[in-house]
Amino acid sequence: MKDNQILEIAIDFALDIIGLYKKLVNEKKEYVISKQLLRAGTSIGANLKEADLAISKKEFIAKAQIALKEAAETEYWLDLLIKSSYLEEKECPLDQNKSIIRILTAIIKKSKDNLYENK
Secondary structure, three states, X not given: OOXXXXXXXXXXXXXXXXXXXXXXXXXXXXXXXXXXXXXXXXXXXXXXXXXXXXXXXXXHHHHHHHHHHHHHHHHHHHHHHHHOOOOOHHHOOHHHHHHHHHHHHHHHHHHHHHHHHOO
8 A cells, every 4th residue: 555545545534534523513512522533533644644745764654653643542532432422333433543543553564664674
């Protein structure tokens, strides 16, 4: 998978998160957790966009790791929304988020392996 493909996946995910945020605010009147979800879920792609413009492989890895941390935080907020009954699992892009985590983990591992092989 090319690194920019994960950026496209993250953008699509961010759009889903924006839609979910609107639903939570407008229909469920939930304002606190939904704002945290919006921030974390949309920042995955922002960090990947920065990674695309990294000056070095180490900077790329660092930005990708930040994106991974944001994805982990997003998973936390989604879990919390499900467990607090604001959302049902079927309404939630939890599987999509877990897929992003798996892809980012693989990209970071491969990037680190390549970095240390070339030394």
